[in-house]
Amino acid sequence: MSETAEKDQSLWLLTASPTFWAAHFLLCYITAAIWCAKVVGLGGSLASARVAIAVYTVLALAGIGIVGRVGYRRHSHGNATLPHDDDTPEDRxxxxxxxxxLLSALSAVAVIYAGLVIFFFRSCY
Amino acid sequence: MSIDPGPLTAAPPEEVQRAQTERLLEAWKQPTGWRYWSAVNNSVVGLWYVAMTFFFLLFGGVLALLMRLQLARPNNDFLSADLYNQAFTVHGSVMMFLFAIPIFEAIAVMFLPQMLGARELPFPRLSAFGFWCFLLGGIFLCGSIFFDAAPRGGWFMYPPLTSKYQSGIGADIWLLGFSFIEIAAIAAAVEIIIGALKTRPPGMRINLIPLYIWYVLVAAAMILFAFPPLIAGSLLLEVERAFHWPFFDPAGGGDPLLWQHLFWLFGHPEVYIIFLPSVALMAMIVPTFAQRPIVGYGWIVLAAVGIGFLSFGLWVHHMFTTGLPGISLGLFSAASEAVAIPTGVQIFCFIATLAAGRTVRSVPMLYAFGSLVIFVLGGLTGVMVAVAPFNFQAHDTFFVVAHLHYVLIGGALFPILAGCYYFFPLINGKKLSDKLGKIAFWLAFTGFNVAFLPMHLTGLRGMPRRVFTYQAGLGFDALNLVSTVGAFILAAGLAIVFWDMVRPKKKQSYSERNPWNAGTLEWTQEMPGKPWGMRSIPEIDSRYPLWEQPNFLRDVDEGRFYLADAEEGKRESILTSVIDARPEQCLRLPGPTFITLWAALTMGGFFIFGTFSLWWPSLLSLLASLAIIIYWLWTETALIPEKAEKDVGLGLKLPLYLSGPESAGWWAMFITMLAVLTAFISLVFGYFFFWTVRADFPPDPVPGPGHFWPLVAALLLLGAWAQTVLARRWNRNDHASAFYTGLLLGSILAIAGGAALLAGPWVTELDPTSHVYPATVWILVTWTTFQILIGVIMQLYCIARRVAGRMTARYDIDIRNVALYWHFTAFTAVVTVAVIAGFPLVA
Structure with a gap:
């Protein structure tokens, strides 16, 4: 019962996976922008920047996977089924x-979409 | 199965109920006569807000018709090029800033309390202040076109067009007028977030809240992160225009692309800030007319929160043709496609709900269906323009005009009209006309498609946006004429809706209560409604209490729930916990006042005088505004109650005063400071943006601000912060002399720290007009100093409060909020010093 107590719950958990997406997205964008503007120039090769983006993508997916697993365990707490609309701490x-x-699944898809750029771009332009 | 307390098993005797209702009516009585305008009650302010947004919709709509007349045939001279420029700029700006966003805030302010079973939102005067700011700013902007002084740089105001080539005051009106309105939007966001999280009725756990609340919570949170970049951008552009600091001028090392980044960091999330609360109305309407609970509640929450995040990763898709690296375009293209997933999910949920239920034909549903059709078409062209190569072709053509109108009219205007027909009985107890509603719908729906469908083709044939005329024989003639005809049909439809809303309804009888047989809480309202909102604040056990909780209406009406009385004659509501809505505090609410109007007028003076470069009157207005706001805070906030606790009914006693993270005021400070921090980070983003795009930023050798003064400033300001935090503790422990000395020392350190921060660029003689580097250093330093100055006023305010006995060891809201403010200020100061003094070393 104690794991369903209000003091152990937070809305921040909902935002965890999308935050991984946002961090991944920003890091990819900043890395690419700095790489192309400061390191190799606009005509340069992406080389190491692609590796960095691949690493960010794996890390972000791992983080999202962990949050998603926590979500799944809470969702399957006890033996109730959807739509989780009972007025009880358990259903909440x-x-x-x-x-x-669900947010973890969406974030994972969005991270994969962003990560795909490294398959399409080999140079800054 | 519920484990919460139930209503009283027996109603109080009738004479008790009568006395209770009399006391409640007296406490919530609306002011009459000319004092009517001092009302702060959400239902009244919400109504003014909605009425004004519709007025601005009409205004923007008339401008659109004038533009369509001009474009009806080639080489037309109905409008001059200059007036056409003003017309499209004001049309776009009005529709976005004075209709689409404010109407979301207006509807939320008006109906949130009813949906939450609350008597009122936690900061009614803040809503009233926001409304007056909005009204002043809106009239100022719209009025300018009658004096040939309106902005003419397009609703996104790109420099250098708006910085070097337009010397009139139009751009200043836009920049300052909208900064003022953005303050109103952030005020509304604070109100909505705390309202949604803290004023829910007891028992309305997070899994039971109406979907509308989820949507507006997300949209309000988005405002906090979307509007500040625009405020920061407007500040930079206005400073460039007024004082020639070259942020966007390449001759001085600036870059106009920075404006595009800051504008679209606001501009794209803004589209979703408009869309989410509108689709939220559908999420209330669809279950009612399907006569069943929504299908996929969790999936819709996914959609709302998911869109809230993803929409911040789209801004560069407005900048695909600016020459950014291909990989950047790829990233933003990917996010633009990904956002289609949650957007689609909610539409499938609506369709599934309608398919699973027994759908009742009705006028609101007609508009809802219209919305789905139009929005889906707009969404599909959205997926097209998110693909970079197609975007290169369609950019700045009428294809984009068609796309954005399909999205905004389908995604926002039609749901809002559905909401008007659905919620109107809650406003004055009477329904709108079914007959007029149907005629209006078919005119608006047909007219819209006749106007905007051909624009896709006009655009693909190459007609650019924002041209005041075109040559004959280019393939645009017939398409434009059709669009013009369609625009007038659409306008006829909307005119009928407006007439239906304002036509005299004296002879029309009141609607029955809950006329659509809805399940959600707002429909407990009597027809016509009472100023108290709810007769008693109910205990909630279900997502659709009117459908699923037996005898619910009777129990509310007979005062069998909480706060059925106003023994002390005060306005009161209940604050509850975020997750499970456990009652935590009986919140006392303020009554009518003109002070909000005065505060808005004086703050408006600051912006309006500033537009005309009348700096002294502008500064005086700002000081007057500050004085009024301090008086407002002093007399009406953090009041010490006459007793510690109050019996709110059903055997529950609640404290009348809470401070720190348990109080609504602390959260308001936290949320406001998040917005302030975001604006500051946008300025820091500017610094690093210049670093990436320019080889000479920072210049070599670095001309300033050196290390000594910034470091001294950081130390002094950290000292000021530490003193403030310690003073909070000393106050709590009732060490009065330590509190006074500590806080006074804190304010002296803060003033010294601010001066040291300014000394850096001052002694190294950085000239902000010479180059973008000194300009950027100065803007960061000025921003931080201004924040410190406010912090000093707050510290002195706390000293005065304690001296006056309005703050004590136990009743310490003021110092706790001020300490929170100083956490943010210390962080800002440290980041400023690290950037201006530290980064040149790294770079």
Missing amino acids: HRFLGFATL
Whole structure:
């Protein structure tokens, strides 16, 4: 029961996976911008920047995977099924877990979309 | 199954109920006569807000018709080129800043309390202040076109057009007028976020809240991160125009692309700030007319929160043709495609709900269907323009005009009209006409498509946006004429809706209560509504209490729930916890006042005099505004109650005063400071942007501000922060002399720190007009100093409060909020010093 207590719950968990997406997105953008403007110039090769983006992508997906797993465990707490609309701490716990899980899935897709750029671009232009 | 307390098993005797309702009516009585304008109650302010946004919609709409008349045939001279430029600039700006965003705030301010079963949102005077700011700024901007003084640089105001080539005051009106309105938007965001999280009725756990609340919570949070970059950008552009600091001028080392980044960092999320609260109305309407709970509640929460995040990764798709590296375009293209996923998810949820339920035909549903059709078409062209190569072709053509109108009219205007027909009985107890509604719908729907569908083709044939005329025989003639005809049909439809809303309804009888048989809380309202909002604040056990909680209306009406009385004659509501809506505090709310109007007028004076470069009157207005706001805070906030606790009914006693993170005021400070911090970070972004795009930023050798003064400033300001935090503790422990000495020392350190910060660029003689580097250093230093100055006023205010006995060891809201402010200020100061003194070493 204690894991469903209000003091152990937070809306911040919902934002964890999208925050991984945002951090990944910003890092990719900043790395590419600095690499192309300051390191190799506009006609230069992306080389190491692509490796960096690949690493960011793996790390972001790992982070999202962990949050998603926490979400899934909360969603499957006990033996109730969707739509998690009972007026109980347990269903509220499951609901927050379910929403976390869905947001993790969306964030993973968005991270993969962004990571795909390294397959399409080999130089800054 | 609920484990929460239930309503009283027996209603109080009738004479008790009568006395309770009399006391409640007296406490919530609206002012009459000319004092009507001193009202701060959400339902009244919300109504003014909605009425004004519709007025601005009409104004922007008339400008659109004038433009369509001009474009109806080639080589037309109905409008001059210059007036046409003013017309499209004011049209776009009005629709975005004076209709689409404010109407979301207006609807939220008006209906949130009812949806939350609250008597009122936590800061009614803040809403009223926001409304007056909005009204002044809006009239100022719209009025300018009658004096041939309106902005003419397009709604996105790109420099150098707006900095070097337009010397009139138009651009200043835009920059200062909208900065003023953005303050109103941030005020509304604070109100909505705290309202959604803290004023829910007892028992309305986070998994039970109406979907509208989820959507507006996300949209309000987006405002906090989207509007500050524009405020920062406007500050830079206005300083360039007024004082020639060359932020966007390549001759002085600046770069106009910085404006585009800052503008679209605001501009793209803004589209979703408009869209989410509108689609939120659909999320309330669809279940009602499907007569069943929404399908996929969790999925819609996913959509709202997911869009809230992803929409911040799209801004560069407005800049695909500016020459950024291909890989950057790829990243933003990817995010632009990804956002289609959550956007689509919610539409499927609506369709599934309608398919699973027994859909009732109605006028609101007609508009909802219209919205789905138009929005999906706009979404599909959105996916097209998110693809960079197609975007290169369609950029700045009428294709984009068609796309954005499909998205905004389908995604915002039609849901809002659906909302008007749906919620109108909550405003004055009477329904709008079904017959007029249907006629208006078919005119608006047909007219819209006739006007905007051909524009896709006009654009693909190459007609650019924002040209006041075109040559005959280029393939644009017939398409433009059709668009003009369509625009007038659309206008006829909207005119009927407006007439339906304002037509006299004296002979029309009141609607029955809950006329659509909805399940959500706002429909507990009597027809017509009472100023108290809810007769008693209910305990919630379900997502659709009117459908699923037995005898719910009776229990609310007979005062069987919380706060059924106003024994002390005060306006009161309940604050609850964020996750499970556990009652935490009985919140006392302020009544009518003109002070919000005075505060807005004087603050408006600051911006309006500034537009005309009348700096002294502008400064005096700002000081007057500051004095009024301090008086407002002094007399009406953090009041010490006459007793510690109050019995709110059902055997529950709640404290009347809480401070720190448990209080609404602390969260308001936290949220406001997040917005302030975002604006500051946008300025820091400017610094690093210049570093990436220019080889001579910072110049070599670095001309200033040196290391000594910035470091001294950092030490002094950290000292000021530490003193403030210690003073909070000394106050709590009732060490009065330590508190006074500490805080006084803190304010002296803060003043010295601010002076040291200014001394850096001053003694190294950095001239902000000479180059973008000194200009950027000065702007960071000035911003931080201004924040410190406000911090000093706050420190002195706390000393005065304690001296006056308005703050004590136990009742310490003021110092706790000020300490929170200083956490942010210390962080800002450290970042400023690290950037201006530290980064040149690294670079």
